[in-house]
Amino acid sequence: MKIATILGTRPEIIKMAPIIDEISKRDIDQIVLHTGQHYDAEMSDNFFKDLDIRTPDYNIHVGSGTHGKQTGLMMQRIEEVLLEEKPDIVLVQGDTNAVLAGALVASKLHIPIGHVEAGLRSFDMTMPEEVNRRVADVSSLMYFVPTVESAINLLAEGVSRKNLFVTGNTVVDACFRHLELAKEKGISEQSLKELNIDEMDNILTLTMHRAENVDVKERVVNIIDALKQLDDMNIIFPIHPRTKNTLEKFGLFEELNNLEHVHIIKPLGYLDFLYLTSVSTLILTDSGGLQEEAITLDVPALTLRYNTERPETVTAGGNILVGSDKDAILENARKILDDEEFANKMRNAVNPYGQGESAKLTVDAIEDYYSKGLLNIESPEHIMDSFSRKMMTMSEDISVSEFEENENALVHMVYDGEKMVFPADDLNLNGMVFNYDKRE
C-alpha cells in the first residue's frame, strides 16, 4: 500500500506529523507532498525539525497568490505527482487550499481520499475554509472526524456511517508527544531575548490571521483597543505573516508594537509555542488549531470570531466566542483574569478531541480498508444499491430500528413509483431530514 499525504501550511504540518510518523513506523510506503503555500522557514521547515518527521518528497512551490491562482497551480502540479506515484489513498487535512486542490485532483483520478479532520462546519460560506472543507467532504471516501458532532454534520449531508471514523484530533497526539520536551527545554534563549521580558509570568498569548479579521481595519482597531486596556498582562503576539502585512498596510503595526505590554515577535517554532501556550493564563485567538490546543492544555480561550467550526470547545466550557467586539473581549478577559472560580471552570473543561491516539486510529482504519479491498472508487452496478442518500423502492412501512439495521441506513427518502415519500413518519429524524413532499 502506498499513502500520499498532501500538506502546505503550518497547521497541516503539525496535524499530519503524527500520521506521517505512524505510517513510517508501520513501514508502509508513503510520499509527502508539500504545496509550498507556506514557505518561510518559521511557517514551514522549522516544523519538520521540531516535530522530527520525514521531510517532503515533493515541494511544488506554489507560494502566495489569489485563491484561484494558488489552487489552480496546486491542482496542476499535484496531478503530475499523483500520476507518477499512483498512491492507493491520498490524505488531506483540514480546510486549506491544499485540501481543495488535493481533493479535486485525486477524485478526478479516482484515487480514494481520506479527509483528516473531516466534518467541521462553521456554516459561514464567506470563509474560504468552509468551502474547502465542504468540497473535500463531497469527494472523500474515508472521513476521519474528530468528534461525534462532526460525524453528525456529515450524516446530515448524506455521508454513509460506514465511512466515518471518530478518531479525535491529531493535534492532541502532537501536543501530548511534545509537551514534556517543550516544558523541559523552556522557551529558547533566542525567543526570550526577542520577547524582552524578565519572567514568563501573567502571559496572554495572542494569535490572529483569519482573513475576516485581519483584512478588515475596523475589526483590527477594535481588537487593538481591547488589548490596550489589558495592560496588567504580558501579551505575547507571534505574528502571522499575513497579519504583519495587513497591520503595516493599515498603519497599525507601530501603534501596537509601541505598547509596552504587547510583545510582537516572529512566529514561533512548535516547541517554543507549545511551551508558551502551556504557561499562559489566557489565550486570545482566531486560530482553529489553537482553540483545540487551549482546551487540551487546560488554558481558557477567547476566540476572536462570531462563529466556530469547533463548537465542542464552547459547549465543553473551555472557549468563549467574543468576535472582534472590544467590550466582549474585555468583559470576558477580566472575568477569567479576576475571577478564579470562573477561570478554574474553564480550565476544567473536558477536552473533546480524544486521548492522543488519533494517528493510530486513522492508520488502523486505512490498513483495514486496504486489506478488505475497500480503497476503491468504482461506479456502482446499480445506483439503487448504493449506500448514502439515494432512492430505493419500498412497498411497505418499516420501523426506525428495521431501517437502522438495513444496509441502506442513510436512505432518507423512498420513491414509490410516482413521488418521493418517507417510508414512515417516524423516519423524519426530528425534522432533520429534508422532506421532499413538504418543500415550499
Ligand code: UD1
Ligand atoms: C492559510 C489558510 C488558512 C490557515 C492558515 C494557517 C487557505 C485559504 N488559508 O492562510 O486556512 O488557517 O494558512 O496559518 O488555505 N506569507 C508569507 N510567508 C509564508 C506564507 C504566507 O509571508 O510563508 C504571507 C503572504 O503575503 C501571503 C499571506 O501571508 O499572501 C497569506 O498567506 P496564505 O497562504 O494565502 O494564507 P494564510 O493567511 O496563511
Ligand code: UDP
Ligand atoms: N503555532 C506555532 N507557532 C506560532 C503560532 C502557532 O507553532 O507562532 C501553531 C499552533 O501550535 C497550532 C498551529 O500553529 O498548532 C495553528 O496554526 P494557525 O493558527 O496558523 O492555523 P489554523 O489552525 O487557524 O488553521
